[in-house]
Amino acid sequence: xxxxxxxxxxxxxxxxxxxxxxxxxxxxxxxxxxxxxxxxxxxxxxxxxxxxxxxxxxxxxxxxxxxxxxxxxxxxxxxxxxxxxxxxxxxxxxxxxxxxxxxxxxxxxxxxxxxxxxxxxxxxxxxxxxxxxxxxxxxxxxxxxxxxxxxxxxxxxxxxxxxxxxxxxxxxxxxxxxxxxxxxxxxx
Numbered sequence: 001x002x003x004x005x006x007x008x009x010x011x012x013x014x015x016x017x018x019x020x021x022x023x024x025x026x027x028x029x030x031x032x033x034x035x036x037x038x039x040x041x042x043x044x045x046x047x048x049x050x051x052x053x054x055x056x057x058x059x060x061x062x063x064x065x066x067x068x069x070x071x072x073x074x075x076x077x078x079x080x081x082x083x084x085x086x087x088x089x090x091x092x093x094x095x096x097x098x099x100x101x102x103x104x105x106x107x108x109x110x111x112x113x114x115x116x117x118x119x120x121x122x123x124x125x126x127x128x129x130x131x132x133x134x135x136x137x138x139x140x141x142x143x144x145x146x147x148x149x150x151x152x153x154x155x156x157x158x159x160x161x162x163x164x165x166x167x168x169x170x171x172x173x174x175x176x177x178x179x180x181x182x183x184x185x186x187x188x
Contacts, residue, residue: 001033046169047079047137062171079135080110105130105176105184114138115163121148121174123184131175138163138170145172147186154186161188 004026009017018026042048045061051068057079058065066079099117106125113119115138136145146160147153154161163170173187 001029004029047135051077051079053077059169059171061169064171078110078112101134103132103134103174105132105174108132110135112137115140115143115145118144118146120146123148123174123176123181126176126179126181126183128176128178128183131173134172134174136170136172138168145170147172149181149184149186153182153184154188156186156188 006023006026007016007018009015017023042051042055042057043060044057045059047057047059047066048055051057053068055068056065057068068077069080100120100122101111101113103111103121103123104125105123105127107127108131110133112135115136119136121134141163144160144162147158149159151157151159161170161172170188175185175187177183177185
């Protein structure tokens, strides 16, 4: 359907415009079409399971909103912050598996993983002004994450963080402000 415009006449109260019933039918039809094209919005502390590309999620735990990005269906997709520029994240939007995650500071990005063991973080391609978000889901409190940076560079004042609530989703932002590990800062 194309947008339906309401005829308001030429001057006020000239009787040439649409009658109220027709005008409000046009308004309802326009809104129906608008809302039927929006992806579903999920709200909660844990990302929705099996999301559709473009689905939105507001994380009630960290207060941020995310969009499910799936560049080449049916391959796996990722939740990216709704403020991100996805086109700049082609190599850094990914799922990670294993005990070490290598954060590439060549461009902004998002990395998701499900924690099933202790995790260590390492870094490559230090580029000032780049932030990489790590989204970690876990069902256990028996794991920890070693940041890979000195304690003074982490918002929690430690070289690691322990999982304290399960099931949970933890978000850690790694920001590079220079060209070495001494310029990487961690916000939990």
